[in-house]
Amino acid sequence: MDRDTAGSLNAAIDIGTNTVLLLVGKLEDVQLNPVHEEQRVPRLGKGVDADKNINPEATQRVIEALLEYKARLAADYPTVEKVTVTATSAVRDAANREEFMAEVKKQTGFDIRLLSGREEAEWTAAGALSMLEITSETETLILDIGGGSTEIAQLFEGDIKDAHSFDMGSVRYTERFLKDNPPTEAQIIDCQAEIARLFGSRPFEAAETIQAVGVAGTLTTLAALAQGITEYQPEKLNGFALSLEKVQQVIEWFKEEPYEELIPLNPRMLEKRADIFLAGMLILEGFMQHFKLQHIKVSTGGIRHGALLKSE
Structure with missing residues (x-):
């Protein structure tokens, strides 16, 4: 761009x-x-x-x-x-x-x-919100699914209320759990169980009306698939409301087929991510289920955006 x-x-x-x-x-x-x-x-x-x-x-x-x-x-x-x-x-x-x-x-x-x-969560939160027009009065959870870790930052009225980094990510959990292609049902169940355990191990006092924003490749790729976008288009990805139903639908696709056969769905977005995409989606699913979310907004912002905001 x-x-x-x-x-x-x-x-x-x-x-x-x-x-x-x-x-x-x-x-x-x-x-x-x-x-x-x-x-x-x-x-x-x-x-x-x-x-x-x-x-x-x-x-x-x-x-x-x-x-x-x-x-x-x-x-x-x-x-x-x-x-x-x-x-x-x-x-x-x-x-x-x-x-x-x-x-x-x-x-x-x-x-x-x-x-x-903690810094990763805070910088990501600042970067994520910089790309969206959302009200700061509503309590917000920022989710960043990385390759090695997953961060949650909780904001209220624009300020960080709580933040935590979990040692789970799309590369880490693919290597640790999803070793077959496609993975076995037992591998998926073990991965989901560990995701649920980790999210449950670090409570957040979240309001019932909390909104959620997600960043990084798992979210942007899912948003592109949901909209039929074949190129990286931030103007169409930012603010897109990704549903739990859609996340679970795409999970089913990747559970049943070798990841190479699904790259044609969106070669531009999936070519370098397809082998770790399922693990990222399982983490996203676990997050939404843990916080009882039906939708999450997508942001193309992230750590690099937060770095620029803090560079002045």
């Missing part, structure tokens, strides 16, 4: 367990205006759940993505004043995280800010 780039620009890069995301944007009257977005899928967190280390091949894939982004910024957005680079669950969990961050610094020049689970 490209827009007029006149004025002061900042950039944010979010190194996640599955993706590395770039956002160039500017603040105008406290409003965040995205100028350019890109995505790479180097899957940094592959194997981290079991091995507790980031492997050299994954490190190099991330570095290649960062170097591509650095070249993009130099060529197309030379007026960018600040680049904030964040890392989350996969790096937090890795025993060799210091070595990973040092290698990134050596090859790219980027210093990584390693976010805590």
